Amino acid sequence: MLLDDATLLERCRQGDDLAWEGLVRRFQGRVYSVACHYMRNAEEARDVAQEVFVRIYERLEAFHGDQTFLPWVLRLSRNICIDTLRRQKARPRATEADVDPTAQLASPARTPEEASAARSARDLLYRAMDRMSDADREILMLKEIQGLKVEEIALLLKVPTGTVKSRCNRARLDLAERVRRLDPSYGA
Amino acid sequence: MACRTFGERLDDLLEGRLSPADRRAADEHLRSCAGCRELKSLVAEASVPVTPPADLLGAVLARTSGSACGSARTRLCDHIDRLLAPADDDLVRMHLDACGECAGLAARLARLAADLPPLAERDPGPRLVDEVLARTSRRPALPSRRAARFAAVWRRLAHRPRIAWEGAYVGSIIMVVLFGAANAPFADVPGRALVVVRAVQESLPADAARGEVPRIRLAVLSRWNAARALTSNLERRSSAAWDGLKKELGTVWGRFASGKATSGTNRTADTNEADRGDER
Numbered sequence: 192m193l194l195d196d197a198t199l200l201e202r203c204r205q206g207d208d209l210a211w212e213g214l215v216r217r218f219q220g221r222v223y224s225v226a227c228h229y230m231r232n233a234e235e236a237r238d239v240a241q242e243v244f245v246r247i248y249e250r251l252e253a254f255h256g257d258q259t260f261l262p263w264v265l266r267l268s269r270n271i272c273i274d275t276l277r278r279q280k281a282r283p284r285a286t287e288a289d290v291d292p293t294a295q296l297a298s299p300a301r302t303p304e305e306a307s308a309a310r311s312a313r314d315l316l317y318r319a320m321d322r323m324s325d326a327d328r329e330i331l332m333l334k335e336i337q338g339l340k341v342e343e344i345a346l347l348l349k350v351p352t353g354t355v356k357s358r359c360n361r362a363r364l365d366l367a368e369r370v371r372r373l374d375p376s377y378g379a
Numbered sequence: 380m381a382c383r384t385f386g387e388r389l390d391d392l393l394e395g396r397l398s399p400a401d402r403r404a405a406d407e408h409l410r411s412c413a414g415c416r417e418l419k420s421l422v423a424e425a426s427v428p429v430t431p432p433a434d435l436l437g438a439v440l441a442r443t444s445g446s447a448c449g450s451a452r453t454r455l456c457d458h459i460d461r462l463l464a465p466a467d468d469d470l471v472r473m474h475l476d477a478c479g480e481c482a483g484l485a486a487r488l489a490r491l492a493a494d495l496p497p498l499a500e501r502d503p504g505p506r507l508v509d510e511v512l513a514r515t516s517r518r519p520a521l522p523s524r525r526a527a528r529f530a531a532v533w534r535r536l537a538h539r540p541r542i543a544w545e546g547a548y549v550g551s552i553i554m555v556v557l558f559g560a561a562n563a564p565f566a567d568v569p570g571r572a573l574v575v576v577r578a579v580q581e582s583l584p585a586d587a588a589r590g591e592v593p594r595i596r597l598a599v600l601s602r603w604n605a606a607r608a609l610t611s612n613l614e615r616r617s618s619a620a621w622d623g624l625k626k627e628l629g630t631v632w633g634r635f636a637s638g639k640a641t642s643g644t645n646r647t648a649d650t651n652e653a654d655r656g657d658e659r
């Protein structure tokens with residue numbers, strides 16, 4: 192990585208457009224992944240991701256350097272997704288789960304074989320998670336996928352850290368079982 | 380040799396650790412004692428390892444603590460994440476060595492721990508960056524925090540239904556203070572402005588009109604200074620009239636402030652939460 196987040200942010204705050212573009216490029220995959228998770232629809236996820244970045248831009252000044260940027264971004268993304276979902280609750284969703292699970296960014300596969308293996312693993316996991324409860328999907332997304340700390344998730348979901356841990360472990364066991372039903376050879 | 384002494388030396392006899400004299404004495408006792416012969420053959424048989432029946436452990440657990448798989452699974456994730464204390468970790472390992480089902484589950488969990496983090500990013504396609512930049516970078520330079528806050532407050536105020544009425548009210552008071560009252564600082568400014576307009580309308584030579592400009596500027600400047608002096612005089616003296624006016628203005632401002640407070644609570648809980656999150 193060429194530039195650490197703190198420097199990139201400082202440049203953005205100084206109004207450097209190039210730094211801002213760099214920041215959007217660096218975090219777009221994360222933000223879009225969270226948006227896909229909640230919206231379950233590619234087009235809506237893109238709209239929400241756009242909204243998230245506009246809000247980040249407006250609040251660059253409000254972000255303090257002493258906190259970590261990524262958890263802040265993820266928390267903001269989650270809140271905007273939930274707000275959006277709440278607002279559109281009245282009108283029915285047009286299409287369900289049309290996110291292309293094969294689309295990927297962070298898969299540094301070297302050969303076509305590796306790439307297709309990674310794609311099928313992703314596909315398998317997305318399918319296995321699709322039918323899980325929203326609460327289980329969310330905690331897996333926050334902890335196992337985005338890698339937030341237990342304390343950060345506890346703050347975000349307003350539950351004790353012990354609950355986060357036990358809920359997440361239960362969700363992992365559940366996911367392992369769902370994956371086994373889809374592909375008995377997974378992990379063997 | 381007595382039976383008791385033989386019993387004590389039986390292990391040594393079987394493992395060949397007895398002295399030749401003790402060994403002779405033991406053999407002599409064996410020949411004469413049927414009970415000790417039986418004991419020797421029993422112990423010798425038992426030391427040959429025998430595989431226990433496959434279902435013995437399960438049967439014992441079923442009649443005692445129940446299956447240990449549940450207990451193993453509550454610790455399996457921490458085992459994968461290497462968060463267990465050494466003793467707990469050894470216990471889980473021992474169970475996994477023996478339990479194929481839990482071992483399979485552990486293998487899947489380990490694979491998940493490797494496969495899930497790469498899902499943290501998804502490619503939103505090439506357009507997103509451009510769309511975001513179009514909505515952000517083209518704005519004037521990043522507004523300062525205070526300016527942004529002022530703009531937000533103003534936006535909220537402007538959305539209130541009575542803003543027009545309140546604006547007109549405050550505006551009128553200011554106009555009266557500046558121009559309307561008998562000794563107001565700008566009381567005769569509109570008259571001077573009229574003079575200029577009339578002068579232009581009467582098509583005076585252009586340079587004559589231009590000559591008027593510095594004089595007007597001077598007049599406004601002196602009026603402005605007079606107004607400043609008047610205000611400070613008034614404040615110093617705290618005349619009753621000025622206090623009344625301040626009270627009027629205070630009431631209006633109070634309404635503004637309460638409006639600001641109520642419009643603040645109109646936002647959704649989650650957006651507020653995001654705000655609070657930002658403040659942390």
Ligand SMILES: [Zn+2]
Pocket residue numbers: 381382385408412413414415
């Ligand atoms: Zn004997």
Ligand SMILES: [Zn+2]
Pocket residue numbers: 447448449451474478479480481482
């Ligand atoms: Zn087991």
